[in-house]
Amino acid sequence: MYTDVSADRQVEYRKLPAVDSLLRVPAIHRLADELGVEWVTAAVRAELAAVRQSIAAGATAPAVDLWPERVRQRLEQSSLCALRPLVNATGVVIHTNLGRAPLSDAALAAVQAVSVGYSNLEYDLADGGRGSRHDHARHLLCELTGAEDAMVVNNNAAAIYLVLSALCAGSEVLLSRSQLVEIGGGFRIPDVLRQSGARLVEVGTTNRTHSDDFAQAVTAASTALLRVHSSNFKQIGFVAMPALATLATLAHQHGLLLIDDLGSGTLLETTPFGLSAEPLIQQSVAAGADLITFSGDKLLGGPQAGLILGRAGEVARLRRHPLARALRVDKLTLAALEATLLSYRRGRALQEIPVWQMIAASPEELAARARHWQATLTAQGFAAQLHPGFSTVGGGALPGETQPTTLLAIPHAAPDRAAAALRSQPVPVVCRIQQDQLLFDPRTVLPGQEGVLLQGLLAALQRTARQEEIGCSSF
Numbered sequence: 001m002y003t004d005v006s007a008d009r010q011v012e013y014r015k016l017p018a019v020d021s022l023l024r025v026p027a028i029h030r031l032a033d034e035l036g037v038e039w040v041t042a043a044v045r046a047e048l049a050a051v052r053q054s055i056a057a058g059a060t061a062p063a064v065d066l067w068p069e070r071v072r073q074r075l076e077q078s079s080l081c082a083l084r085p086l087v088n089a090t091g092v093v094i095h096t097n098l099g100r101a102p103l104s105d106a107a108l109a110a111v112q113a114v115s116v117g118y119s120n121l122e123y124d125l126a127d128g129g130r131g132s133r134h135d136h137a138r139h140l141l142c143e144l145t146g147a148e149d150a151m152v153v154n155n156n157a158a159a160i161y162l163v164l165s166a167l168c169a170g171s172e173v174l175l176s177r178s179q180l181v182e183i184g185g186g187f188r189i190p191d192v193l194r195q196s197g198a199r200l201v202e203v204g205t206t207n208r209t210h211s212d213d214f215a216q217a218v219t220a221a222s223t224a225l226l227r228v229h230s231s232n233f234k235q236i237g238f239v240a241m242p243a244l245a246t247l248a249t250l251a252h253q254h255g256l257l258l259i260d261d262l263g264s265g266t267l268l269e270t271t272p273f274g275l276s277a278e279p280l281i282q283q284s285v286a287a288g289a290d291l292i293t294f295s296g297d298k299l300l301g302g303p304q305a306g307l308i309l310g311r312a313g314e315v316a317r318l319r320r321h322p323l324a325r326a327l328r329v330d331k332l333t334l335a336a337l338e339a340t341l342l343s344y345r346r347g348r349a350l351q352e353i354p355v356w357q358m359i360a361a362s363p364e365e366l367a368a369r370a371r372h373w374q375a376t377l378t379a380q381g382f383a384a385q386l387h388p389g390f391s392t393v394g395g396g397a398l399p400g401e402t403q404p405t406t407l408l409a410i411p412h413a414a415p416d417r418a419a420a421a422l423r424s425q426p427v428p429v430v431c432r433i434q435q436d437q438l439l440f441d442p443r444t445v446l447p448g449q450e451g452v453l454l455q456g457l458l459a460a461l462q463r464t465a466r467q468e469e470i471g472c473s474s475f
């Protein structure tokens, strides 16, 4: 079967036990009695296949007495959900790959309360008849932002798509050449425009666009000016773009809508935390934008959602559009969103919403937490240092902006292998790797996860240290 493999690989393959003989090993046999022979047989086969792969890659066959533990670990992993919680030690607060905003306790409680049983999702408690799910977060959103009306859809991409499809299909939409943006994951504003049935009219130049550029591009077929926030890049130097209020005046003079895709958007100022200004949602409303879209799980700090604010007539048209049904959110999202918005209304967002707690964390607090981690690790005999470093907000907000932090740095001869061991823990830990160090930023590690982080770190370090001693590379 392995005719092409070298003699030393063949020696390793021959050391592999057969499935049947593994199932007769007492510890594995007990697992089969306990959990059912089919499941344990499948785990044994999967583990054998994984070991064959690592032998092909140069590893040695595991010793016989290691098999029960390996099979047990594989069973444990296969019993876990594919989507799992993890510890984000990267220092990127709104990490798109790691699920963006963690929810507040209040949001979790609201989700639990509404989903454990029935709710008035589409039921009018006053008259006992049919209600609308669109009514739930609507009034809070209007109250917090000053908007006439509001609507919630699945995410901001859906929000933009719905606005353009319902209000601009078959017409021209004017957009500055400096805002032909790709958001990430292949999501490009010009593509969404085309998909919605609107026609993109590019205005101005890459670096400078003036009011006159917009004014001269307006035709009888135009319906809207679109502004897209440059979320994930920064233009500096010889650049110009009219203020939002100027665009609003211009749009209204020509009977057009001004649509503002804020991307992240924020209800709170970012400048008190050493960051530059991110556009405030309520300022967009005040400046006269007719439709405003932003994400629920970026700086708002709530669940994944696309929030649409706007004029009553236009938002009513969005609600009636057939796509509204396809893009609608479920009760879990609405519950989490309302609870998150209530934190803002109570004036408690900085204290209650994790994203803002992380942004507002003081350098002293972060240093104290890193020192505690260092003390725990050194007490167990592992070298760990503290370095000044930087965290970022992420999530397409405030590109290039950083906040000072204290990093826990663990020097390691094989940092990639150690990081992989950390990711394979029951609760995976994701950290940064810089040269021959693993870096851990306390800013994004939730206080309730510190125990899990330290436990996982000790286990992974012990495991990789042992592998180094015996020169094994089976992981």
Ligand SMILES: *Cc1c(COP(=O)(O)O)cnc(C)c1O
Pocket (backbone or CB within 6 Å): 155, 156, 157, 158, 183, 228, 229, 230, 231, 232, 261, 262, 263, 264, 294, 295, 296, 305, 306, 395, 396
């Ligand atoms: C993030 C972002 C989007 C997409 O929002 P999702 O909620 O991820 O769908 C759209 N536009 C801008 C400007 C963004 O920053």
